[in-house]
Amino acid sequence: MMHVPAQIPQSRAQLPILDHTTTRRKFTRYVLFSLLGAFVATSAVATVRSLYPTKVKGFGARVIAGSVAEIATTLRTQRYVRNDEGHFYLLPAAQGAAIAVYWKCKHLGCTVPPPGANGRIECGCHDSWYDGATGALLKGPATHPLDFMPITIENGNLVVDTSKVTTREAYEPTQATPLG
Numbered sequence: 001m002m003h004v005p006a007q008i009p010q011s012r013a014q015l016p017i018l019d020h021t022t023t024r025r026k027f028t029r030y031v032l033f034s035l036l037g038a039f040v041a042t043s044a045v046a047t048v049r050s051l052y053p054t055k056v057k058g059f060g061a062r063v064i065a066g067s068v069a070e071i072a073t074t075l076r077t078q079r080y081v082r083n084d085e086g087h088f089y090l091l092p093a094a095q096g097a098a099i100a101v102y103w104k105c106k107h108l109g110c111t112v113p114p115p116g117a118n119g120r121i122e123c124g125c126h127d128s129w130y131d132g133a134t135g136a137l138l139k140g141p142a143t144h145p146l147d148f149m150p151i152t153i154e155n156g157n158l159v160v161d162t163s164k165v166t167t168r169e170a171y172e173p174t175q176a177t178p179l180g
């Protein structure tokens with residue numbers, strides 16, 4: 001039987017056309033779309049996390065300050081309740097009512113001490129004075145009362161929402177919450 005040698009192409013033009021180019025292009029496109037998809041997914045997760053912070057305790061969240069009965073008693077005797085977790089003081093704004101004031105001075109942000117025996121909150125940095133019952137401004141260089149935060153009564157507990165620090169021009173009775 002006679003052996004017939006296989007034909008060897010003599011030039012590139014004679015080479016069979018394989019689909020390598022198409023395959024490489026498809027692969028490159030697949031990788032690019034995968035990377036783009038991963039980037040978009042990561043960005044979406046980061047955006048959602050920033051919109052819905054997971055922090056659930058301390059300043060920036062709702063803080064349970066204690067039982068209403070205990071707080072009412074302490075406000076009558078000590079004239080304030082300090083809350084380190086939520087960065088606020090509870091003050092006896094009116095008879096049987098309390099206001100939660102953020103302890104950051106409205107001048108340059110120093111932490112103010114609780115009310116003294118003279119009934120004032122006196123900032124130790126540049127000597128701004130605030131009313132020890134309401135946080136109203138008595139003397140500058142600060143230009144506003146201490147900020148306040150909303151209070152709710154829930155199951156006999158006083159809860160302060162420290163995510164809602166509110167600036168005000170003056171003290172108004174509506175800023176206080178009845179404890180009875």
Ligand code: FES
Nearest residue numbers: 105107108123126
């Ligand atoms: S920071 Fe309180 S008076 Fe300046």
